[in-house]
Every structure is written in C-alpha cells, then in structure tokens.
Amino acid sequence: DAGVIQSPRHEVTEMGQEVTLRCKPISGHNSLFWYRQTMMRGLELLIYFNNNVPIDDSGMPEDRFSAKMPNASFSTLKIQPSEPRDSAVYFCASRSGLTQYFGPGTRLTVL
Amino acid sequence: TQLLEQSPQFLSIQEGENLTVYCNSSSVFSSLQWYRQEPGEGPVLLVTVVTGGEVKKLKRLTFQFGDARKDSSLHITAAQPGDTGLYLCAGLMNYGGSQGNLIFGKGTKLSVKP
Numbered sequence: 705d706a707g708v709i710q711s712p713r714h715e716v717t718e719m720g721q722e723v724t725l726r727c728k729p730i731s732g733h734n735s736l737f738w739y740r741q742t743m744m745r746g747l748e749l750l751i752y753f754n755n756n757v758p759i760d761d762s763g764m765p766e767d768r769f770s771a772k773m774p775n776a777s778f779s780t781l782k783i784q785p786s787e788p789r790d791s792a793v794y795f796c797a798s799r800s801g802l803t804q805y806f807g808p809g810t811r812l813t814v815l
Numbered sequence: 816t817q818l819l820e821q822s823p824q825f826l827s828i829q830e831g832e833n834l835t836v837y838c839n840s841s842s843v844f845s846s847l848q849w850y851r852q853e854p855g856e857g858p859v860l861l862v863t864v865v866t867g868g869e870v871k872k873l874k875r876l877t878f879q880f881g882d883a884r885k886d887s888s889l890h891i892t893a894a895q896p897g898d899t900g901l902y903l904c905a906g907l908m909n910y911g912g913s914q915g916n917l918i919f920g921k922g923t924k925l926s927v928k929p
Contacts, residue, residue, distance in 0.1 A: 708857075737916065746921035747858070747903065760916060795857050802846060802907070804917065806857030 708807035710796050716813045722784040725810045728777055729798030737804070738771055738781050739795040747795070753779065786814045818842060819906055819920035827926040831893055836923040838904035839886045845907050847880055847887045848917065852901040894927045901925075 709728040717723055729736045737752040751761040756773045764771070768787070773779040783790055791814050797806045820839045828834055838847070846865045850858035862871050864880035864887065871878045875898075877890040887904055901924050905917040 739919075747919040749916050749919075752916050797857070802848075802863050803860060804848075806859070808855070809857055 708796055708798055708805050710794075710807035710810050712810060713808060714811045714813075716815065717786055718815050719787055720785045721814075722782065723786045723790075723812060723814075725781040725794050725796075725812070727779045727781070727796030727807060729779070729796070730800070730805055731777065733798035733800045733805075734776070735799040736773060736779050737797040737799070738779070739797065739806075741793045741795060741809070750781070783812075786812075788814045790814050818918050819904055821902075821904055821920035821923050823923060824921070825924050825926075827928065828894055830895055830927055830929050832927075833890070833892050834894060834925070835888055835890045836902055836925070837886070837888050838920055840906060841885065842906070842908070843884050844918075845884075847884070848905045848907070849878055849887070849889055850903040850905065852903060852922070853899075858901075858903055891925075894925075896927045896929050899925055899927050 708730055711726045734755050738750040739747050740750055741747045750763045751771045752759055753773045769783055771781045793809045793811050795806050795809045797804050818840055822837050846863055848863045849861045851861055852858040862878045864878055867882045867884045869880045875892045879888050891898055901922045903919055903922045905919045907917050908915050
C-alpha cells in the first residue's frame with residue numbers, strides 16, 4: 705500500500721490567493737483527519753470525517769477554511785483567501801481501528 | 816489550555832544515555848498513543864496503550880500508561896542517534912461509545928549526539 709498520499713508537498717503562494725490541498729487516504733480506512741502543525745501550537749486537528757461525513761470541524765480556524773470529502777478515496781482542504789498566518793505544515797491522516805496513518809504533509813508558505 | 820502536557824520540550828543527550836519523557840493530563844483517556852516524527856515527514860505510530868498501568872516494550876523503548884489513564888511515560892535505554900526526532904503523545908477520548916479524535920501534545924524534541 706502506498707500509504708496516505710498528499711499533494712502538493714510544497715506550496716508557496718501570495719496572500720489573497722486560493723490554496724487547495726489534496727489527500728488520498730489508505731483504501732478501506734473510514735476515518736480521515738486534517739491537521740495543521742506549527743512550532744508555536746503543535747499539531748492541531750482541523751476537521752475529521754467518518755464515512756465521508758464531516759463529524760467535527762470545530763478546529764477549522766475561520767470561514768476561509770473549508771474541507772470536502774466527495775468520496776472514500778479523496779479529500780480536499782481549501783483556504784480562500786490565504787493569509788501569511790496560514791503558513792504551516794498541513795497533514796492528512798486516515799485511520800483503521802486505533803491505528804492512525806499520517807501522510808507526508810504539505811508545507812504551505814503564504815507570502 | 817493544552818489538554819496534554821509533554822515534558823521536557825527539548826532534550827539533547829549523548830549516545831548511550833537513558834532518558835524519560837512524560838505526558839500528563841487532568842483528563843482520562845480511553846487509550847494513549849506515542850508517535851515519532853522525523854523532519855519532513857508525518858508522525859509514525861510507535862505504540863498504543865489501553866489499560867491503566869499497562870507497560871509495553873519496543874526494543875529499547877518502554878511505554879507506561881498511568882493507573883488512572885491520565886498520564887504516560889516513554890523511557891529509552893541506551894539512546895542512539897537514530898532515536899533523534901519529535902516524540903508526540905496523543906490521547907483518544909471516546910464520545911458516547913464511538914471513537915473520537917486524538918488529542919496531541921506539543922511533543923518532546925530529542926537530539927541524540929554520537
């Protein structure tokens with residue numbers, strides 16, 4: 705299995721631009737999570753899905769952030785418009801039982 | 816307020832030394848996990864502990880879950896440079912019998928010098 709796949713691995717954009725991060729979970733996993741990691745705040749949960757349905761989005765910072773999971777094999781996290789304070793590493797993870805697998809992350813830099 | 820407090824935040828030791836890192840909370844968790852994260856990669860699960868007082872060993876790593884399921888420790892014997900990384904603890908809280916999400920600590924950044 706290829707594991708959790710994220711794209712792009714690196715994204716540099718300018719303030720105000722739209723950013724879309726993509727995730728392909730491990731086949732058969734029914735839970736998908738989006739996290740953001742910074743030095744100051746550590747690893748923060750943004751949103752998670754069970755069986756493609758959003759369960760808890762209380763970690764989404766504000767309306768500029770949105771996430772979708774149109775099917776069991778694909779999810780997106782969109783930031784529109786992006787701001788410099790959104791710069792961080794964004795991780796997608798999928799889970800089967802108690803075992804959670806993280807993707808390699810997308811390093812986002814907003815100038 | 817951080818639900819899971821990890822200490823120390825940073826630890827720099829020489830190869831061969833022993834170390835312990837701690838993960839503490841005032842909340843009870845149904846299970847607790849330890850992850851290791853290397854630069855440029857996502858966290859990788861090391862172990863899951865479920866029962867209060869449980870001890871698990873993974874080669875030179877020993878993990879313990881507190882009796883009250885509020886805290887945990889990770890002990891590394893004879894540390895090696897390959898142990899260098901960010902160690903994260905994460906607690907799982909169940910909601911109404913269904914699995915919820917993991918709550919992560921901020922991590923302990925370990926550096927083992929040869």
